[in-house]
Amino acid sequence: MTEHTKTDGLPGMDAPELPQVLERARPRNERMNAAKVECNACPVLCQISEGRSGACDRYANQAGVLVRVDPVVLLRKTIEDGEAKLVPFSGRAIEAGAEAAEAAEAPAGQPTWNGDLLLTEEVFVTGVGSSTTYPDYKPAPFIVGSQADGVDMVTVVTEGIFSYCSFKVKIDTDRFLGPEQANVRCKGEVVGHVTTAEYGSQMLSLGGVHHLTGGSKKEGRIANEMMQALGNKQAVELTIDGGSQLVIQAGHAPIVNGVAEQRMRVGCGSAAIGIFARQFFGQADEVVVVDDHITGVLTEHQAGRCLDMKSSGIKMRGRKSTPGRYFQVANPGTGWGGTDIADPLSIIEGWDEAVAWPGLRLLMTSTTGEHASWYVLDESLVPVEAEMPEAVRRIVERIGENCEPSLTSVLFLGGAGGSLRAGVTENPVLLTRSIKNALVNVTCGGAPAYVWPGGGITVMADVLRMPDNSFGTVPTPAIVAPIEFSMRRSDYELLGGHMGEVRSLREVLERGAWHNDGAPLSASWLALPSANPWPLGRPPLLG
Template structure:
């Protein structure tokens, strides 16, 4: 159980707020630990006064090995994640498995899952209260299916651009600029990828709104756009292609974070080296301390420079060095060597998670890491690990809201259209691409740019992105929501116009 030094404790309550089990309470300005403590060490990590330390193990507790935290769960209690209970020395899962029950096949949903026509090239009926330019009907799966299409100027437009790269291209929250004009911002990084959000109503209506919608339109049309991240790198981005960072094409993303690499390649590393530090700007892995490595090799006595997260996982600082960190010389990743555990002749591998850069060191009798050439076996392993890295790509989602006046071209009762979309009675697509409609009010959606018909967007100087919008619904339900029934045309009539091209919707 966690131990509290009452002399050092200042009653700040950081430990109380951090404890996921409510096992730490501040009573009369001093922290008190209850028997429900599972030794997850969350309190220890936040304590500023160094009043918390690891105490004696509770009798009959069980060490949980299901993640790197390694809670010590007392009898009858749960660990920090609350997934397992210690029942008489055995960790028992707290929830049953959930197995899917098949729903009956809904043929109507299949019939409306794809639009009859795309809105690309459809034009618009303006003002919006006029029926949409094309409202067409065709029989699908024995259902009379209607698709309503229009190319609508959307001011509430955004674009989420994902950039696969292990390079630290810029800080979260940094502005994204085009020709000196702010068009978006960097947001939360994802697994091996950076994400920027472009546009949004506040930028679109701002002084640089025209640059904003032009940028989104060109990226959505899969054209190359150059962007500069504030205090970061210059990017040449084209959806579906490798990112170009400061003029250099980045072709491969990492296979996993440093901790993941320890698990992915545990059997190989355990046979080739005595220790490995897999450098990553998110989570760096120390092989012999990582649970996967600990099953292969004894502790090495090697200490990395980063801040300890959980066992075998460290946080390094961002930078332009190895793995997107501030490590420019692989030797600098090794903070210290404890020769009470280490031994002369030990081999220590330092590598990036892309496996493009690796370095091998041998510990001498003074405990110093000395660089040595890679062995042929290690080089063969490096090539295998690097071969598991995926291509770096630029991808994007059009992220917008269509709850505005363009709904009037679909129905005289706009709230009914919104409800139909959320209930699945009407299917929204953008340039033929399926959408994920976000829960809650309005019709806010995300759609994959690469699933759209090529070059789907234009823009107006209002400013707004002009997006091709399609709603597909059964005719009876279209009438029920106040649709423009008298404007429905058979699809065959549209084909007779001769102004069309075939498209195949992406799966």
């Protein structure tokens, strides 16, 4: 712009010209060994000798070139047997030198993908292994132009560095894991807490900014390692203050105090009475379903009253909530129904002599049917254990049948509403607004990500729907996680996207990332998990 053309108020002339950005900053230390390269992918700025990798093991100096050592993960709708799973970027390998090219070569005997461009509508570039361009104002490493149903699309792909992130863990068990708000520890360090229990599940909140950066260095390091392992579907050992010792792994049964949990309860004690009352009718005179939350008593419960069942005269311990529903019959624990009892009779205070009768048949069961005993009252109205009749056993078995397998579910929760947005657009608030206006789909490693309502871009994704080893760490400490923003090309332009860095899918498949400073040298192909919708051409999962 010359002095003559520099006027106020002309359309398109009010945006300041942006300075040219160096792909790589000049070394901070002029005495830095020339054989070393400085990694610019996070604020740690490791200086890496040839043949070595940086502190996070994700970047390395290969023949003087900084490379991302893992392949970027590409998803295809389907992959046939015998198709290559690891393919070098031919253009990039040549640039990076012979050694790097060798490192990127597909394993012996494996064919390289033929790049059949007829299939490009079936290809999605994920953030896993995609690299990070730092600082944030540099465009994201992959800005991919493709098509979905004939519409031009853009997907902005990066490995985000998240300090504000955590894992919400749902553990399907009614066993007592620890008091709400209790500290959860890993290797002795506090890494999270027990949060509000949900129906049939205990919940933990693990990691998060306060443990990563607000405590000691050791606490931050251990929290970071634990989060990476959990996100990468590995087993993690935890202890809860005043509670249990746990081993949890996404998609696996939790192990509580050394015992693998089998069943998630069919419902609370009151719900179990409601579900099975008609089946119990005629088979037992009283049924007690023991539950740490609500213990159900059939003849007092509305379900028994609607069946016109005779009162049994049972007197329960605990606090009566409503007819046939009792709170706090015992303490929480790992015994019957998530209580601490081993003898179910301990929650019965006695029997009303004017109502109960000798020969009364009593079933006591837990909410999973794992514990069940059959009693008959003797002449003194004392319950005497007896062999359970076959018809009653079948109902108890049905309770068990209706319990789903106990699993651990791990959800990544991260805040992408900060500086990461600058890799997508020069005007970050437009990205936030476009997501809220359902114009931009957000995925994590191609997995659907729920976007929380309100401000920011707070996303949540099930790690089991993400590719293996999606998560990394940097020693700042923070978690590295994949994130992709997909939208129509026209919308990307409107939100101030980095249009100059959009590369066609063909170019991406041949050459990889647009940048040359720490880019991956190869791609690894995965089939889209059957539970995941195709990320392109669909709105975000808005809360």
